[in-house]
Amino acid sequence: MSGILGGDLLIEITYLIATALFILSLMWMSSPTTARRGIFAGETGMALAIAGTLLHHGIVDYKLILIALVLGTIIGIPLGKVQMTAVPQRTALSHSFGALCVTLVGTAEFYLPRAEPMTRFMMAVLCMEVILGALTITGSLMAAGKLQEWLPQRPITYKGQNFVNLGLLGVAIVVAIVLVIHPDRTQLFPAIVAIPLLFGVMMIVPIGGADMPTVISLLNSYAGLSAAAMGFVLNSKLLIVAGALDGASGFILSMNMSKAMNRSFSNVLFGAFGQEQTAVAGAAEARPVRSATAEEAAAILAAANKVVIVPGYGMAVAQAQHKVRELFDSLSKRGVDVKFGIHPVAGRMPGHMNVLLAEADIPYDRLLDMDEINGDFAQTDVALIIGANDVTNPAARNDSSSPIFGMPILDVDKARTVMVIKRSMGAGFAGIENPLYFMDRTLMLFGDAKGFVGNIVRELSGGGGH
């Protein structure tokens, strides 16, 4: 008897240590100097928790567990080695895996033979677990598909979309409530898996590429919350804490993202992302713009004292980050002060640009976020925009009729000279014209981001021959 009791105590202790390590792990993530220690803490916590669980005296069959652990590792290794540009879709995919695990466990728990019926509270939490889990499975798969461009990136909208989506979710919740009141109606259970699965797909259909940072964070949060709910069902504090941490982290990130796009949070929560399809794209009267060659751009950059580079998703698409590093090196060597201004929603997930630039060996103390850099633009000689559009649009600040009015932007228009590398004059994601391009101080550099930056670097290192 005491053996079993002692074993349980041991398990409890490993779980407690694991929980503490998880919290430490996140605390160390607050600075790049301690962050790797954070991973180590997380790994140790995870190993302890798994080891502790294996001690569980109820376990009779280790063969299946072992096979599954090995199989998961085999799948996991390539997922850990993807290209940095593919990180957003990888993340979406792993949200889907996490949710799959939770949903399967929830489903199995529901059908487990038990001595006494589930309490209402447990049933309610279980329903929440399965609903959130199921919608995250398909929602994340859809998001990953869009990011990988297996699915059309364009938002697909139709009339009554929000009505259909909210209706679906509403039905799932009603079914869940019925289940809570009458736990014996087990035939209803498949519905609260199937409907959210469908809802997950419908929720992502209207979402376009630029909304991805918000959506990924939100799905992250859902995955965490469903794991926390699972913790309540299994009565495991470790799971509750880990799930709550993940849920909180996703929640905070999605709040940041929605704030950075000037959307209300409820707007985001209800999955009504595609709303701003007001097609302002018309009225493209050919206004004159000034364009420049790589040679001219290089001359201006070489003469500058302070340069701020503003990267956007276009840089990621063109894989231009390594060329940008060459530009950074070449300008720094000439004594030019080069910084990077990064908008919270630049790219396809929170912090996407930072990872790409860090991959290209640009020191992280040169990467500044919007609030840190905005005061600097007035003293900046050249703001060089590479593949970003809406996040630099001054209309967000001063044109109350603009659909993006109120969205916080990078104040690039305050720099002495603005250079924009862009393929063509096509409008950005939101289909909004950018008055920045028509300013007297703005030079348009038409071309592929990677090629054009490469040309500038060549001109700079060409020793200014002519």
Next chain:
Amino acid sequence: MLAAFIGFEVIKRITPLLHTPLMSLTNALDAIAVVGAIILAGEHKNTLAAVLGTIAIVSATSNIVGGFLITDRMLKMFKPSGAKKA
């Protein structure tokens, strides 16, 4: 609940610089759900539970391994000014 609150406070202080690795780390931590899956598969109370539990272990483990691996790779890339160029 207290832990969730602490978590909230901790995460709020993380710089936007590290938001991508943060997300992949929390993702890996979230895969602690594997604990529930292991018990399901191990206790083998019925076939359904064992099968679902096993699939759940596979998907959670792939998140643990993949999540920690990629987070570590990302963080290795973040270097301060003056660090030796790779």
